[in-house]
Amino acid sequence: MAYKALYRTYRPSTFDEVAGQEHIVKTLKNALATGKLAHAYLFAGPRGTGKTTMAKLLAKALNCDEGIGHQCNECKNCKAIIEGTHPDVLELDAASNNGVDEIRDLIDKVKYGTILGRYKVYIIDEVHMLSTGAFNALLKTLEEPPEHVIFILATTEPHKILPTILSRCQRYDFTKLSDNDIKNRLRDVLNKEGVSFNEDAIDIIISLADGGMRDALSILDQVLAYSGNKLDVQDILDIFALESKEEKLALLNSIVSKDVSDVLSRINRYVSLGTDIKRLTDDLLLILKDILIYQSSRNTSCLEVLSEDEARSFFKLLDIDETLKMIDIIMSAQKDYKSVSSIIPLFEVTILKLITAKKDGEAKEEIPEPQIERPLPKPEPIQQKSVEPQKPAEPEQPVSLFDQPVEEEKPVVLSKDVLVIKDTRKDNSFFVNDDLMINIMVTAKKEIKNQLLDGWSNLKRYITHPTLGKIASLLVDGRPLVASNKVLVIEYQFPTTAERANLIENQEAIQNVVETVFGKKMFVYAVSRKESVRCQQNYMNKLQISKLPKADTVNIEFEGE
Numbered sequence: 001m002a003y004k005a006l007y008r009t010y011r012p013s014t015f016d017e018v019a020g021q022e023h024i025v026k027t028l029k030n031a032l033a034t035g036k037l038a039h040a041y042l043f044a045g046p047r048g049t050g051k052t053t054m055a056k057l058l059a060k061a062l063n064c065d066e067g068i069g070h071q072c073n074e075c076k077n078c079k080a081i082i083e084g085t086h087p088d089v090l091e092l093d094a095a096s097n098n099g100v101d102e103i104r105d106l107i108d109k110v111k112y113g114t115i116l117g118r119y120k121v122y123i124i125d126e127v128h129m130l131s132t133g134a135f136n137a138l139l140k141t142l143e144e145p146p147e148h149v150i151f152i153l154a155t156t157e158p159h160k161i162l163p164t165i166l167s168r169c170q171r172y173d174f175t176k177l178s179d180n181d182i183k184n185r186l187r188d189v190l191n192k193e194g195v196s197f198n199e200d201a202i203d204i205i206i207s208l209a210d211g212g213m214r215d216a217l218s219i220l221d222q223v224l225a226y227s228g229n230k231l232d233v234q235d236i237l238d239i240f241a242l243e244s245k246e247e248k249l250a251l252l253n254s255i256v257s258k259d260v261s262d263v264l265s266r267i268n269r270y271v272s273l274g275t276d277i278k279r280l281t282d283d284l285l286l287i288l289k290d291i292l293i294y295q296s297s298r299n300t301s302c303l304e305v306l307s308e309d310e311a312r313s314f315f316k317l318l319d320i321d322e323t324l325k326m327i328d329i330i331m332s333a334q335k336d337y338k339s340v341s342s343i344i345p346l347f348e349v350t351i352l353k354l355i356t357a358k359k360d361g362e363a364k365e366e367i368p369e370p371q372i373e374r375p376l377p378k379p380e381p382i383q384q385k386s387v388e389p390q391k392p393a394e395p396e397q398p399v400s401l402f403d404q405p406v407e408e409e410k411p412v413v414l415s416k417d418v419l420v421i422k423d424t425r426k427d428n429s430f431f432v433n434d435d436l437m438i439n440i441m442v443t444a445k446k447e448i449k450n451q452l453l454d455g456w457s458n459l460k461r462y463i464t465h466p467t468l469g470k471i472a473s474l475l476v477d478g479r480p481l482v483a484s485n486k487v488l489v490i491e492y493q494f495p496t497t498a499e500r501a502n503l504i505e506n507q508e509a510i511q512n513v514v515e516t517v518f519g520k521k522m523f524v525y526a527v528s529r530k531e532s533v534r535c536q537q538n539y540m541n542k543l544q545i546s547k548l549p550k551a552d553t554v555n556i557e558f559e560g561e
């Protein structure tokens, strides 16, 4: 015998077998019981949610020999409807027969009485696909339908149907099926088929089906064709090129621990395996959503994909700002996927961006309440802070060439001859050339940089601020690289962010935020990671050939001074 797809085998044969759509079943049953039937119904809703099924059930309920409202599935009317051979139940697929002739043909038959049943039922599937001429022909019939005729129009796109048709129909909106409805139906089918299964496997199918019962059953069909009499998580992952939850969590872990090489090797593996990247992106978003829910409410009942332990483990690694930022990055990637021919490079960039969303630094600190009232409280200026007792040494900080040993505060000789930063404007941005960068580096003070680093997360408090927020979040993305009394150089992972920070139009606002948060007026310049490496090499070369300028011969002056 030819194989029959599961979704056809398990088509509901009575109203009571329909999963979900309770409101529709109830109203139809009621109309059948009271005889208050409409002449035309419109069944609208997503694919595979039961529109055609419901239309056939209604046809049976109208014609069953046992009486109106019954669906015995045994009588000649029921059987003929099930087999699709009933002379009074006519199915027209507008997607394939959208000509005026077909409709006219149909209308011709409308005036004749029934042959076998009580009602003539016209089921027009995908009715939005009818041509205008056919629509108009249909409209005429809908205006004055004979007593014994009932139209059931079905569509996934009700907005494409002419208002004149809509107004003549009783409309029923089918909804996507809930996870639970699908789960129960799948369990039922699996039991009847004698297939062993575990719940995780069912959950994966549900997530793939996206509320469509036909899709859920087709997916199940596909998996069973591959794996025989058991439903296994790994089989589903293999067939649909999905990554396991463990893999997704491991990827996220590498992202937040900024393990770039591990992240890149994972991406390579996905590419070589042909992983469904879009779905992987969607899944990462769901995970982050759960993390955010847990961070903001500690509510575990709303977690969709993570267990409480998993949510808690990320809670320690990320703060709300970082999570929100990662969510933003993923959502914008999802949007961009639609407009690129190959999504892999975009996926790679997205994952690298996620790495930058996690700020540098060690343990997570308590997130201060956002302070949005004005005037903003002025935090202690850096000068005062430096008087605080020495913190225990920070061995975890890699030693950078930029970090000059603290010099005793000898008065700097101000010679006006040296470079001034206003010479560094280039079009609409600041540009610091290598010589000037060397000058900045030799006057840098590790102590100042460390104070800035310590307080850098205070910038987060201003992210929600109406005027400073935008700049604060721009700054918080970077990290102080070199700082002297007058100049602060920030490093960003990517050149585009550095470029934004270097726009002349942003400088004043940046200085304001830095002054507000750190009590220090400084010229702020940004470099990308790549530039910073280059500057470091340059400094090193100069150091080796003793060509570094002496700190006290350098004066840096910024515009407006």
Ligand SMILES: Nc1ncnc2c1ncn2[C@@H]1O[C@H](COP(=O)(O)OP(=O)(O)OP(=O)(O)O)[C@@H](O)[C@H]1O
Binding pocket: 006, 007, 008, 010, 011, 012, 017, 018, 019, 020, 021, 045, 046, 047, 048, 049, 050, 051, 052, 053, 054, 125, 154, 155, 156, 177, 185, 213, 214, 215, 217
């Ligand atoms: N609500 C439901 N309850 C139980 N099974 C359903 C339901 N909806 C769909 N199915 C299953 O999916 C199959 C296809 O459903 P149906 O043809 O009714 O969907 P549809 O809404 O008409 O979809 P389309 O818009 O693609 O025409 C059914 O045979 C049945 O196995």
Ligand SMILES: [Mg+2]
Binding pocket: 051, 052, 053, 125, 154
């Ligand atoms: Mg249908």
Ligand SMILES: [Zn+2]
Binding pocket: 063, 064, 065, 066, 070, 071, 072, 073, 074, 075, 076, 077, 078, 079
């Ligand atoms: Zn019957």
